[in-house]
Structure formats: C-alpha cells, structure tokens
C-alpha cells in the first residue's frame with residue numbers, strides 16, 4: 001500500500017472534526033523528552049514506520065501544545081491518534097489502538113500464573129480474581145453493566161494477582177468474593193470471602209428501604225436516624241418491620 005492510498009484511507013475513516021490531518025509527510029521526531037528515566041528509541045516517528053501493531057500513516061494536526069502526534073493505523077483496522085512520545089520510547093508505551101489490552105484481559109481470564117493455573121485449570125482464588133477483573137473492565141462481560149458500567153472498579157493494588165492473594169488469602173471452600181459495601185469497588189477494605197448466605201444478607205443490607213416516602217440504603221438510614229449501622233442491619237436480619245427497625249429506641253446495656 002502506498003502512502004497516498006493510506007492517506008485516503010485516513011481521510012475516509014476519521015472524523016474531520018476531531019482530527020484535521022495534515023497531508024504533509026513531514027518527519028516528526030521527538031527531540032527532547034521531558035519524562036525522566038525514559039529511554040527514547042532512535043527510530044523516527046515517520047510515515048510508514050511500525051510500532052507494535054501500529055503503522056504511522058499521517059501527522060496529526062496540532063492540538064495547541066508542543067506535543068507531536070501521529071495518526072496510526074492498527075493491524076486490527078482501527079485508526080488512532082497517538083502522541084509521538086508514546087511511540088518512540090523503548091519499548092513503545094503504545095503498541096496498539098487498545099485491542100492488545102482487551103486481548104490480554106481475555107487471556108487473563110483463562111491463563112494464570114504462579115501455580116494458580118496449572119494444566120489449564122485455575123485455582124479458585126485465581127478464578128475469583130480474574131472474574132472480578134473482567135467484569136469491572138471488559139464491556140463485553142455479561143454483567144459489565146452491574147460492575148464496571150456503574151463505576152465499580154478494582155483498586156490499583158489488585159491489578160496484580162499476587163497482591164490480591166496476599167491480601168485475601170486462598171479462597172475458602174464454598175465461599176466467593178463479596179463486597180461489604182455494594183456501592184464501593186474491589187479493594188482490601190471492602191472485600192471478604194463469603195458463603196452464598198452471607199452474600200445474600202449483604203445484598204439485603206445494601207438494598208433500599210422506603211419509609212414515609214423516603215428511600216435510602218440501610219447505612220444511610222442508620223446515619224440519618226443516628227443509629228449504629230450494625231444495629232439497624234441486625235434488626236432487619238431478625239425480620240423486624242421497617243417501621244419498628246427505624247423508630248424503636250435502642251435498649252442500652254449498662
């Protein structure tokens with residue numbers, strides 16, 4: 001494919017609003033790198049040069065800063081504008097349009113490390129970790145809308161399976177990963193291994209309670225009426241009516 005036909009391809013696929021592509025096949029090299037400790041590749045960012053799956057096909061228009069950007073065509077067919085300094089460091093910080101990360105997430109679902117995935121079989125702990133990662137980060141996951149889609153995230157520390165294992169220990173038989181507060185994400189403070197029964201109870205505690213036309217979750221009700229959250233939860237767990245649970249005075253043990 002010639003540069004001209006690539007150029008045509010770019011003009012056709014990218015929105016003129018977001019990317020005004022300059023036709024000049026100028027060489028744009030990062031002469032100075034402001035990030036310390038990054039080794040720059042001697043490879044020039046110019047049309048036709050490949051970085052991972054990306055091939056530089058045009059120089060992107062300036063966005064008002066001094067950073068050079070290039071329009072790149074990924075092997076998967078997508079085009080993306082990428083900062084040159086992310087391409088010509090060693091190894092490049094960006095090697096695809098984003099499709100590599102998605103593929104890696106899928107691989108993680110199936111292949112583990114550190115003895116937690118032997119002979120194609122995953123340990124229960126590894127399975128929990130990868131399933132958590134997947135449903136929070138991959139829009140293709142069946143339940144993404146209930147997790148990543150509504151802002152439930154995995155803390156940075158748990159991006160590594162080793163840290164997750166250190167914090168949570170091996171998954172006990174019959175238990176699964178449970179979040180204590182359903183509105184918060186996956187992190188050491190908010191997670192425990194629970195039996196299905198405990199999980200169910202937890203879900204009930206996070207469920208919404210309506211009284212006199214006002215709806216809040218249990219912890220918020222507790223805050224509003226000045227009761228300990230654990231006390232209110234216990235009342236619901238014992239099957240108290242909403243009215244009783246919210247208004248009956250707490251007996252103080254002296």
Ligand SMILES: [Zn+2]
Nearest residue numbers: 074076097099
């Ligand atoms: Zn791609």
